[in-house]
Amino acid sequence: MTDTPSTVYVVDDDAGMLESTQWLLESVGLRVAAFRDGRQFLDTLDMVQSGCVILDVRMPGLGGLNVQEELQKRGSRLPIIFVSGHADVPIVVRAFKSGAFDFIEKPFNEQLLLDSVQQALQDHQQTSQQQRGDDDTDALIGTLTRRERDVFLPLAQGYTSREIADRLEVGIKTIDLYRSRVMKRLGVDRVPDVTGIAVAAGLLNPLNLRNSTD
Secondary structure, three states: OOOOOEEEEEEOOOHHHHHHHHHHHHHOOOOEEEEOOHHHHHHHOOOOOEEEEEEEOOOOOOOHHHHHHHHHHOOOOOOEEEEEOOOOHHHHHHHHHOOOOEEEEOOOOHHHHHHHHHHHHHHHHHHHHHHHHHHHHHHHHHOOOHHHHHHHHHHHHOOOHHHHHHHHOOOHHHHHHHHHHHHHHHOOOOHHHHHHHHHHOOOOOHHHOOOOOO
C-alpha cells in the first residue's frame, strides 16, 4: 500500500505571512495547503492525510487553540506547530499541555521553522508506521477462531502441545492440528514468531515467557 503524500497545512489569517510561509516551504520541495481561516481548514481536512500543521494562535473566529481542540476531538494525530506574534506564557503552556509539537514566535527564523517542520513530518511518519503495524497485528489475530485463540496464547507463552492439551482437556493430536492452523493463519513457521506477534499485540509480557521443550 502506497503512503499518502505528506502535506504541510498552514493556517494563518495574515495574507502576507501565509504567502511567505507557503513560499518558504515549497522552496525546499514540501507540499503545502494554505488556509486563512481555521474553520475552512477543518472543513477541508481529510483525516487520513499525513503531514503537520503550522497554526497561528490568534485568528478571527476560530483561534488556533480552538482548532487544536477540534483536531483532538476528531482523533487527528497531525503534529501542530504553533506560530504567534503575541505569545504569552498561559497560551504556550495550554498549547503544549494539549500536545503541541512546537511553538515558534513571529517573526520566526526561517531555518528554525524548516527544522521543526521536518522533525514533525518525520515523527508523524514513524507514528503512522507504528500504528499500521499495530493494526496489521490485530487483524492477524482477529482471523483466529475461538478455539485457535485458546491455543494461540499458551503456544506463544512457550507451553508444549501436551501441556496445552492437558489444560484444554483434549487430545494432543487435536492441539497439534490447531497449532498448525494457528501458525498458518498468522503466516509464520516458528513458535518464536508466534510469541513475537503476541508481544506486539500487547497480549504477552516478554519478561514472563517460559522455555518450551516442545
